Amino acid sequence: MKRLEVKKLDFAYGRNQILFEFDFSLEEGQIGCLLGPSGCGKTTALRAIAGFEIPTKGEIILNGKKLNSSKLFVEPEKRQIGMVFQDIALFPHLSVEENIQFGIRLLPKSLRYERSNELLDLVGMSQFKKKYSHELSGGQQQRIALARAMAPKPSLLLMDEPLSSLDEELREQLAREIRIILQQEKISAILVTHDQNEAFAVGDHISVMHQGRVQQNDSAYNLYHHPLNRFVAEFIGEGTLLTGLISSNDTISTDLGDIKFNLTEAFQLQEKVDLLIRPENVILSHDNENKAIITARYFRGSSYLYNLKTSRGTELLCLLHDSEVLNINQLIGVRLQIDRPVIFRCP
Ligand SMILES: Nc1ncnc2c1ncn2[C@@H]1O[C@H](COP(=O)(O)OP(=O)(O)OP(=O)(O)O)[C@@H](O)[C@H]1O
Ligand SMILES: [Mg+2]
Secondary structure, X not given: OOOEEEEEEEEEEOOEEEEEEEEEEEOOOOEEEEEOOOOOOHHXXXXXXXXXXXXXXXXXXXXXXXXXXXXXXXXXXXXXXXXXXXXXXXXXXXXXXXXXXXXXXXXXXXXHHHHHHHHHHHOOXXXXXXXXXXXXXXXXXXXXXXXXXXXXXXXXXXXXXXXXXXXXXHHHHHHHHHHHHXXXXXXXXXXXXXXXXXXXHHOOEEEEEEOOEEEEEEOHHXXXXXXXXXXXXXXXXXXXXXXXXXXXXXXXEEOOEEEEOOOOOOXXXXXXXXXXXXXXXXXXXXXXXXXXXXXXXXXXXXXXXXXXXXXXXXXXXXXXXXXXXXXXXXXXXXXXXXXXXXXXXXX
């Protein structure tokens, strides 16, 4: 049995429809991510699942129990769902320990302390238990918010950009820690983020959203290597699109040479298509007849990312280890190496 099933959820604020047939599901102990640009409906989707918003259509089923229908609406506090909100708000007048105990304040004192000590340990904050939120850093507050939401042992934990106020390094580290903590507690969770590295570090699967619709629900690998549409191709990872022509059953002809592929039913001979070119598909070789000029260079630690422009105006990205440093305006030969081309129909 699935832990969570969300089926074709529609939601509107007044006449403004925000979610369109939103589908999402989680197995027990799984962590799913919602990834998408600002305003695409991530928070709204979480709020609907938690019961703070009432969907216009669709179903939410948690542990096999329906939470909403035309006749039924389970109140948020009866859903066994924990939520960490986008703007963490610890209670300022309560200590760290009292914050964590807030959702279990009806338990006997000894059990309450046992659980809060266990969680303080889990999030590595035991020495801070008597402190107040103003005495904690942003990252420490986020750990406490997480511990507070986990205290009542929810069936499902919803986390809305819990790491957004942290710098990148700490964000990825804490994202990995959260993954371990949730697995230890066997809690299924949805993590909302607009940072793909965070989603890649935490998610068993990732739903990429755009304008209220799930565009693709998949593994990080498939989102990067097999994006289903242009939005996902451009949103995940780096790359550019190169126009080509399907010139035969197994060839796409481009300004930068022929690319091998297998014609499927979705495309026709002589059709114009856009080919996704990731930085690793662009190979620089001094002797190649196709030339491009370096237009920009970005330091990436162990490598440099280059922007290139061919004589016909095609833009490309290329990643090179820093043993070989190229200069802006330098002319260089380029070729493409693509094993499994990703192509889209031209609009
Ligand atoms: N209370 C509200 N009343 C009316 N419209 C709202 C309300 N809350 C959000 N919206 C609209 O719903 C859309 C989706 O908002 P939502 O907060 O779900 O986006 P998000 O994906 O969480 O964005 P962000 O990454 O910026 O947090 C936006 O266009 C927003 O303006
Ligand atoms: Mg949001």
